[in-house]
């Protein structure tokens with residue numbers, strides 16, 4: 001029978017174009033009391049004007065599509081980099097469902113995190129009982145080596161005290177006394193996912209390293225990735241460190257957890273930095289972070305409590321990767337291997353091949369502070385001009401650092417840093433001062449649709465394209481990846497703009 005033929009099962013992209021749905025939508029409109037379509041079109045046009053831009057930028061009490069997420073999201077990403085660690089979110093269940101689905105949609109991997117499932121009674125009387133029961137259940141059901149607890153808005157609004165609750169939970173026998181339960185308060189009404197990452201990293205390191213300080217160093221270098229969503233970057237850092245011969249500890253390595261092999265067996269805890277290595281990180285020679293603004297408190301803690309020097313290097317583009325390798329070489333006394341020098345030469349060659357298509361191209365970009373600084377550094381290196389830079393989770397320190405970077409190049413002269421602004425502000429900017437290219441996460445597809453600015457997807461989250469997170473943006477190989485995404489997006493656009501036969505196709509060239 002026709003209705004049982006699987007060929008007749010339509011994907012939703014096709015399904016709703018069928019007559020029966022189109023008729024249904026038309027009929028539904030009659031009852032919606034919508035505005036006159038001409039007025040809607042006229043208003044939509046008005047939103048593209050300078051007049052609307054000024055009104056848009058005058059808004060104070062409303063945020064529309066901020067380029068940031070909330071603290072616990074970052075906290076649980078930090079937690080899953082450690083071996084056998086179960087993230088536990090103290091608060092409402094819906095928040096945790098959102099975090100899990102956010103990561104699953106980006107990494108296309110299962111993401112395990114539990115919740116104390118606070119509801120109305122816990123909101124009134126406090127969530128201690130939920131946490132005591134939740135810890136006991138998590139420990140016995142999921143057999144973790146560590147449970148890392150963070151909070152949602154709900155627990156923070158009522159002032160739940162994690163330190164006291166965990167002490168009481170251990171006294172009640174939820175988990176053994178010596179079982180590690182690091183925690184971080186992660187109120188989402190301040191900061192963003194990068195603050196949550198920082199809080200949790202600091203919480204885990206301070207828990208695991210307590211009493212582990214030795215007389216001498218272990219000769220290692222600690223690497224802290226920060227809120228890193230490119231698996232390829234973690235693997236590239238490990239590859240470079242191995243090539244140079246660095247003895248290192250990655251704090252923490254979630255690359256296997258977020259990219260596990262499909263061999264027919266589900267493992268809840270895949271890979272990760274061992275708790276022993278993490279505990280010994282207090283005895284390292286030094287700590288290098290690859291992001292500054294997602295590791296601020298962690299680095300302060302390491303310097304103050306461990307008496308260990310820290311530094312920040314962003315190995316993006318030629319200059320950033322050079323700085324990283326020179327630093328590794330200086331710290332270890334080992335030369336930079338020929339293999340990496342060859343990679344550098346190939347990356348410089350690739351940049352030179354594409355230079356003519358990149359020079360002077362105007363770019364808008366948005367994202368987390370460290371991502372944006374790395375990308376701006378790269379754009380200046382290739383002779384592109386950052387024009388609109390939107391960072392919702394900005395700080396004064398970040399803006400000063402970015403401004404200093406822009407001032408190092410004539411290509412940075414026309415850039416405006418729009419700190420604390422959102423993607424609806426960026427929409428106005430793109431309409432009133434158009435650019436050649438937009439760089440940002442998947443949410444930029446709505447700006448692409450409205451403004452027709454070609455979009456290069458770089459950042460987090462990337463939900464609507466597959467596998468980009470597997471690539472690196474770090475190192476000389478990452479330089480080629482960034483170049484590839486950017487220049488080929490520009491060339492795709494050029495083809496689209498020269499496609500009309502006998503009209504524009506005089507420039508529809510085979511060779512670019």
Ligand code: SF4
Nearest residue numbers: 070095098152153188
């Ligand atoms: S902002 Fe608060 S309520 Fe919303 S998902 Fe984050 S923690 Fe939950």
